[in-house]
Amino acid sequence: MNIRTVGILGAGTMGAGIAQNVIEHGLSAVVMDADPAQLQRAVATIERMLARGVEKGRIDAAGAAAIRARLATTAELARIAANDLVIEAVFEDFAVKRVLYQRLAPLLAAGTLVATNTSALSVDELAEFVPDPARFLGLHYFSPAAVNRLVEVVRGARTAPAAYDRALAFVGATGKQALACRDGLGFAVNRFFCPYTNEATRLHDEGHDPAAIDQVARASFAAPLGPFAVMNLTKPRIALHAQRSLARLGAFYAPSRSLERVGEAGGSWTLADPPPAPDPAARALIADRLRAATFLPVLQLVGEGIAEAADVDLGARVALRWDDPPVAQMDRLGRDAVAGMLRPLLKRYEIESPAALIRVGTLGLRSGAAANS
Numbered sequence: 001m002n003i004r005t006v007g008i009l010g011a012g013t014m015g016a017g018i019a020q021n022v023i024e025h026g027l028s029a030v031v032m033d034a035d036p037a038q039l040q041r042a043v044a045t046i047e048r049m050l051a052r053g054v055e056k057g058r059i060d061a062a063g064a065a066a067i068r069a070r071l072a073t074t075a076e077l078a079r080i081a082a083n084d085l086v087i088e089a090v091f092e093d094f095a096v097k098r099v100l101y102q103r104l105a106p107l108l109a110a111g112t113l114v115a116t117n118t119s120a121l122s123v124d125e126l127a128e129f130v131p132d133p134a135r136f137l138g139l140h141y142f143s144p145a146a147v148n149r150l151v152e153v154v155r156g157a158r159t160a161p162a163a164y165d166r167a168l169a170f171v172g173a174t175g176k177q178a179l180a181c182r183d184g185l186g187f188a189v190n191r192f193f194c195p196y197t198n199e200a201t202r203l204h205d206e207g208h209d210p211a212a213i214d215q216v217a218r219a220s221f222a223a224p225l226g227p228f229a230v231m232n233l234t235k236p237r238i239a240l241h242a243q244r245s246l247a248r249l250g251a252f253y254a255p256s257r258s259l260e261r262v263g264e265a266g267g268s269w270t271l272a273d274p275p276p277a278p279d280p281a282a283r284a285l286i287a288d289r290l291r292a293a294t295f296l297p298v299l300q301l302v303g304e305g306i307a308e309a310a311d312v313d314l315g316a317r318v319a320l321r322w323d324d325p326p327v328a329q330m331d332r333l334g335r336d337a338v339a340g341m342l343r344p345l346l347k348r349y350e351i352e353s354p355a356a357l358i359r360v361g362t363l364g365l366r367s368g369a370a371a372n373s
């Protein structure tokens with residue numbers, strides 16, 4: 001059964017963006033928030049976006065009105081539960097989500113699919129609190145959710161294949177690119193993007209200039225923005241929070257000193273314009289360190305079966321707009337060069353060499369037996 005109606009829990013940054021995406025693609029959304037002011041703000045934001053679309057000639061006034069008519073708000077959890085799909089995008093707090101699922105459980109219609117937009121909590125642990133874990137999964141959107149085309153479709157250990165396929169079809173119908181992955185800290189994209197960002201801040205701890213690091217990072221991955229500029233948009237506080245969640249994976253994933261400092265203070269990074277030019281040796285060091293800190297978690301997550309290597313590159317291209325994504329780079333560099341780049345990291349953090357290293361060279365080729373089939 002196709003998904004036509006979506007109930008969205010939480011009308012914050014992500015809930016509002018997801019609602020906008022849903023109604024812009026011909027489906028209906030009903031949104032609920034514990035804070036009525038947030039609900040009003042979300043509606044006002046969506047209306048402003050639609051008005052801007054009319055001003056810019058992307059849609060006509062009648063089209064905008066039709067989109068707006070597909071958006072409703074509610075204060076009744078039962079109205080959320082009555083939809084084909086419920087997407088939960090409330091605070092990133094396990095207890096808050098758990099209590100909400102427990103309240104939602106008795107109200108859910110038999111065929112309703114339930115998805116969490118969590119960034120860092122375990123889909124499998126949250127599944128304990130929904131009435132039917134077979135119909136529960138992760139739909140991890142990227143900010144801004146109305147615009148960024150990637151959605152990680154996270155299969156929990158108990159998600160039924162039919163439910164997963166329905167979710168994939170929904171993601172496609174809303175104009176998004178699905179990245180199929182399994183449950184695991186950081187899923188696919190944040191598992192390597194956060195360590196790459198964190199390594200940039202470690203280089204800063206060692207005296208390198210953030211704007212210079214950004215410049216090298218852009219060149220290293222053919223990226224539109226460097227890690228510090230991205231953090232200034234999404235907030236270092238959020239980057240710190242994400243990094244702290246990943247720290248359960250070991251010391252390599254622990255936040256750097258400067259990320260702790262700036263994130264805790266709710267600050268942002270000062271970026272010199274124009275950036276100071278690093279000397280060639282510093283440039284090479286920064287590039288190698290950023291690459292190694294990205295390659296290592298990519299090889300780990302591929303080895304753990306979280307996602308296929310080719311899909312990691314898809315995520316990097318679509319969500320981050322990296323035109324030279326990590327798996328393609330590793331295949332081009334070859335196994336020996338990648339092993340050499342990883343060696344200092346493996347030694348410093350006492351990490352075993354990732355098993356997937358053996359596949360470097362043909363890593364990006366699809367195996368045929370997809371990791372998520």
Ligand SMILES: NC(=O)c1ccc[n+]([C@@H]2O[C@H](COP(=O)([O-])OP(=O)(O)OC[C@H]3O[C@@H](n4cnc5c(N)ncnc54)[C@H](O)[C@@H]3O)[C@@H](O)[C@H]2O)c1
Nearest residue numbers: 010011012013014033034035038089090091092118119143
């Ligand atoms: N911000 C991002 O870049 C981003 C990206 C991907 C995923 N996420 C995830 O999406 C979720 C939401 O993040 P956000 O950035 O939109 O947060 P936010 O703080 O902007 O919004 C959360 C909203 O949930 C509401 N809320 C809290 N408890 C509620 C409850 N019991 N019932 C109904 N509403 C409730 C709050 O009032 C708030 O409006 C989190 O799990 C987060 O990890 C965030």
